[in-house]
Amino acid sequence: MxxxxxxxxxxxxxYSVLGEEFQLILEYKDDATAFNGEKHKIFRGKGRLNNLISSHIFQYLHxxxxxxxxxxxxxxxxxxxxQTRIIPIEVVVRNIATGSLTKRLGITEGEVFQxxxxxxxxxxxxxNDPLMNDDHAKHITGISEGELEFIKEQARNINNHLQAMYDKIGVKLVDFKLEFGRLHDGSIVLSDEISPDTCRLWEEETDRKMDKDVFRNDIEDLVEIYDTIWKRMEENVHV
Amino acid sequence: MxxxxxxxxxxxxxYSVLGEEFQLILEYKDDATAFNGEKHKIFRGKGRLNNLISSHIFQYLHxxxxxxxxxxxxxxxxxxxxQTRIIPIEVVVRNIATGSLTKRLGITEGEVFQxxxxxxxxxxxxxNDPLMNDDHAKHITGISEGELEFIKEQARNINNHLQAMYDKIGVKLVDFKLEFGRLHDGSIVLSDEISPDTCRLWEEETDRKMDKDVFRNDIEDLVEIYDTIWKRMEENVHV
Ligand SMILES: Nc1ncnc2c1ncn2[C@@H]1O[C@H](COP(=O)(O)OP(=O)(O)O)[C@@H](O)[C@H]1O
Ligand SMILES: Nc1ncnc2c1ncn2[C@@H]1O[C@H](COP(=O)(O)OP(=O)(O)O)[C@@H](O)[C@H]1O
Ligand SMILES: [Mg+2]
Ligand SMILES: [Mg+2]
Structure with missing residues (x-):
């Protein structure tokens, strides 16, 4: 409770949990924010969908x-x-070039990485969540070399599993963000959420955006899109 | 010739060299530029001093x-x-936090890195020479994992040698930039220059700036400062 x-x-x-020192309750909100909080809107039903999708994905990964x-x-x-102590590193995995990457480094939009x-x-x-290299991450967060290697290896494994999963529902996993945290015993586990808020998802064939970019760019109704993702997942991805 | x-x-x-297919002549200019070329000034004598200093350092490192x-x-x-094919990576080694690093990542100015x-x-x-991580560098330049490790290892070794050298002339090596290139046979060697234009140098005790920041911040006469570095080097660093 x-x-x-x-x-x-x-x-x-x-929220903390009554009588459970090492557990938390995460309540997913209907709020959508972008551009580091500058843009904000409520989408009734988004919290439910992200909770369902994120739970499903964590079970799948488990x-x-x-x-x-x-x-x-x-x-x-x-x-x-x-409950974890979140390591203040956002780990991003990219399969296809888009967004900030193309602007910063001049990489062609849509390029598929080998x-x-x-x-x-x-x-x-x-x-504003600046890019870091490994040396910066170790210096700033105190994470060890081995732990950082573990996190990056996990991120690559998760990418493989998620690509296979999204493939089943006709969606390309373009890129996504992960957070890791330390359990009570210091060991590091995947934390936070994995949802269309934290992934870029493009529909196979059409390249229609099926993620938070729908909100960032005011393309379509976000809840309808997230609902499509959830329906396809419920039907085709069994956990 | x-x-x-x-x-x-x-x-x-x-310049190319008459009769020597795999050699070049580098002529050091008196021009100083900063902020990606926005600021520009001629310092009579700078080219000579950087040529002398850079030559001395390459011999020392050799x-x-x-x-x-x-x-x-x-x-x-x-x-x-x-002649080398320059790999389009600027390798920066930092011993003390200053400049862009402190702004981007909120690291305290003057912090000495372990x-x-x-x-x-x-x-x-x-x-505008954006920061990259290893994955970006490999993707953009086609450099292999092993070659990148070699370059970073060389940069750390060079840092150790240069720190020892600058210590002899009462100067702290704050940070510096290296470029590497490929010889005719594909092997990678240190290239370009190592001079007060490409290093941050602070005088021991006083922390007086003895590098291109003198020009960036209009502090003092640049040629006088570079001349001091050269005189001390000629006297105390034997090659
Ligand atoms: N298992 C966990 N234990 C502790 N904190 C967590 C856990 N999972 C996620 N968090 C943190 O919960 C906070 C709330 O999530 P969110 O609303 O996405 O925050 P933010 O605005 O920082 O993105 C974030 O700081 C996130 O890192
Ligand atoms: N051994 C080398 N072979 C080929 N090019 C070199 C070598 N050493 C340095 N260079 C290149 O010479 C060019 C001229 O140097 P510089 O005036 O410092 O150029 P920049 O304006 O690019 O900093 C640079 O592109 C540098 O990378
Ligand atoms: Mg978040
Ligand atoms: Mg140069």
Whole structure:
């Protein structure tokens, strides 16, 4: 049962759990934000869909041997997770070039990478989540070389599993963001969420955007799109 | 003997050499530029000092077992080098936090790193030399994992040697930039220049700037400062 509200983020509320010192309840909100919070809108039903999708993906990954903070869904918008100390690194995996990458480095929009690119960003809103290399990440977060290698290896494995999963629902996984955290014993597990808010998803054949870019660029109704993703996942991805 | 002018950069002119297919003559110019060419000034005598200092450093490094493009100085402002295909990566090594790093990542100005940080920037003026990680560098330049490791290892070794050298002349090596290129046979060697234009140098005790920041920030006469560096080097660093 929910106890105190510990933190309210841009997409989720974080609650402590009565009688469970090392667990949290994440409540997915209907808020959508972009451009580091500059753009903001409420989409009724988004919280439910992201909770359902994220839970489904964590269960799918669990079956593939990828440990995470996820314990179980509690309601339409809530899930029970293990509390972690989030490592302030956003790990981004890219399969196809788009967005900031093409502008910063002059890489052609839509280029498919032979090997996925793994990037680290410093999770620090005040600095606008700047790109880091491994040396920066180790210096800033105190993470060890081996732990960083583990995280990047996990990110590549997760990418393989998610690509296979999205393939089943006719969607290309363009890129996505992960967060990792430390459990009570110091070990590192996948945390936070994996949802259309944190992935770029393009429909096979049409390249129609099926993710938060729909909101960033005011293309279509976000909830309808997320609902399509969820329906296809429920039907074709069994966990 | 100089043959055709092949390229004129911001700090040097590059000439082919009569009868020597795999060699070049680099002529150091008196031009100082900063902020990606926005600021520009001529300092009479700078070309000579950078040629002398760079030659001295390449010889010093050669004695420490670091191969480079350097063959010999030809005149006050010219040096003979092996032609390389420059890899478009600027390798930066940082011992003390200053400049862009402190702004981008919120690291405290003046912080001394336990382990030097090695950074890669994409040498591409049109993009303003953006920061890259290893995956970006491999994708953009086609360099292999092993070659990249070699370059970073060389950069760390060069840092150790240069720190020891600057220590002899009462100067702290704050950070510096290296370029590497491929010889005719494909092997990778240190190229370009190592001079007060490409290093941040702070005087021991006083932290007085003794490098191109003198020009960037209009602090003092640049030629006088570079001359001090050269005089101290000539006297105390024997090659
Ligand atoms: N298992 C967990 N334990 C502790 N914190 C977590 C866990 N999973 C996610 N978080 C954190 O919960 C916070 C709320 O999520 P969110 O609304 O997405 O925040 P933000 O605005 O930082 O993106 C984030 O700081 C996220 O890193
Ligand atoms: N051994 C070498 N062979 C070929 N090119 C070189 C060599 N050493 C340096 N260069 C290149 O010479 C050019 C001229 O130098 P510089 O004036 O510093 O140019 P920039 O304006 O690009 O900094 C640069 O592109 C540099 O990378
Ligand atoms: Mg978030
Ligand atoms: Mg140069």
């Amino acid at each position: 929910k106890s105190a509200l510990l933190y309210e983020g841009k997409a989720k509320k974080v 079956e593939k041997g990828i440990a995470s903070h996820f314990i179980q869904a509690l309601s339409d918008t809530e899930q029970l997770v293990y 090997e996925p690119l793994v990037e680290l960003y410093y999770k620090e809103d005040a600095l | 100089k043959s055709a002018l092949l390229y004129e950069g911001k700090a040097k002119k590059v 004695e420490k077992g670091i191969a480079s493009h350097f063959i010999q100085a030809l005149s006050d402002t010219e040096q003979l080098v092996y 382990e030097p940080l090695v950074e890669l920037y994409y040498k591409e003026d049109a993009l």
